[in-house]
Amino acid sequence: MNVHDDTALVTGACSGIGLAIAHRLAARGHSLILVSNREEPLARAAAALAAAHAVQVHTIVQDLAAEGAAEALVAAVDARGLQVDVLVNNAGVFFFGEAVDADPARARAMLQLHVTTPSLLCTLLGARMRARRRGRILLVSSISAWRPFPGISYYASSKAYLRSFAAALRSELAVYGVGVTCLAPGATATALYDPNVVPVAKARRLGVMMDAERVAEAGVQALLRGDAVCVPGLVTRAMATAAVLTPQPVIDWVRRRAPWLRPPRP
Ligand SMILES: NC(=O)c1ccc[n+]([C@@H]2O[C@H](COP(=O)([O-])OP(=O)(O)OC[C@H]3O[C@@H](n4cnc5c(N)ncnc54)[C@H](OP(=O)(O)O)[C@@H]3O)[C@@H](O)[C@H]2O)c1
Known part of the structure; x- marks a missing residue:
């Protein structure tokens, strides 16, 4: 696929993994449409991307957790x-x-943001890609999708939906030359976590959390190769396998000891 002149739309593009993905796509020659719900950080990200890469950068401010967000964005x-x-x-x-x-x-809002909006964006924009017989879609799931996780049930279950949706969509669109890839990062040092609850900086120093840049590079390479699934990092892949094999009582035991996952006293 010749990436030059191709336009990539990235949601949640003003920080973390989304911003790092936008940098990598721009470095490969893609024009960008950056989407986020906050105007200022989005404008800052767009200015940084335009300065770093010789590509066009468009911005669209849209709350993707709002009803009708996919239609409004398109x-x-x-x-x-x-x-x-x-x-x-x-x-x-x-x-x-x-x-x-x-x-x-x-x-x-989480279900709208993780389930409804990305699915409908795939429907609305995927239909056009199918008609043109070309295009690529990356859905960012998580290794928490690999099994049910008490303590983050809304998050992990919505990411499991994305994993499943990506696999089905991939099969549907493959015959039309449209690629679909599921990126499933493990713990990554970004603003996703409240730093007062999760010691992100320390976890990054200790190597427990990956850099957004490494995750993004692995995801973009997988997308361009046309891989079905990308779990970045050896440790993360080992954790994903362990998550599937670990009996539920062990997960429950770990959860009782992890301060941020601890259930309330009965
Ligand atoms: N960090 C991890 O450990 C990890 C692991 C697995 C999967 N992931 C997934 O990776 C993706 C990126 O997260 P991240 O870690 O890079 O965290 P992040 O830095 O917080 O990025 C999340 C992005 O989503 C945007 N966003 C949030 N709510 C939005 C809304 N209602 N409408 C539009 N945009 C919205 C944020 O924009 P604003 O800041 O302007 O709100 C931000 O740009 C997420 O889907 C996350 O679930 C992360």
Whole structure:
């Protein structure tokens, strides 16, 4: 695939893995459409990307957790006369806690952001890629999708949906020359976590968390190769395998000892 002149739309592009993916796609010659819900950080990211790479950078401010977000985003893309050749569904949020303790508004926003919006973006933009017989889609899941995880049930289950959706979509679109890849990072040092709860900087120093740059590079390479799934890093791949093989009582034991996953006292 000749990436020059191809436009990549990246959601959640103003920080972390999304920003790092945008840098890597721009370095490979893609024009960019950056999407996020906050205007200032998005403008800053766009300026940095445009300065670092000789590509066009467009921005669209859109709350992707809002109802109708996918349709509104595609309308905004059309209004600018742009075409999306690469779709990166990356935007995400995270919270710890029992499912029954979740704030309904927060839980609904997560499901909209992780499930409804990316699925409908794949539907709306994937249909155009199918018609053109070319295009690539990256869905950012997580290794927490590899098994049920109590304590992060909303997060892990929504990521499991993305993993499954990516695999089915891949089969549907493969015959039309459209590639679909699922990126499943392990713990990555980004702003996803509240630093007051998770010691992100320390975890990064100790090598427990990966750099967003490494995760992004692995994801973009997998996307361009047309891989089905990318789990970046040897340790993360070992953890994904261990997660599948570990009996539930062991997961529950670990959870009782991890301060941020601890269930409330009965
Ligand atoms: N970090 C990890 O350990 C890890 C592991 C596995 C998977 N992932 C996944 O990787 C993806 C990127 O996360 P990250 O780690 O890079 O965290 P991050 O730095 O917090 O990036 C998340 C991005 O999503 C955007 N976003 C959040 N809510 C949004 C909304 N309602 N509408 C539009 N954009 C929104 C954020 O924009 P604002 O900052 O402007 O809100 C931000 O740009 C997520 O899907 C996450 O679940 C992360």
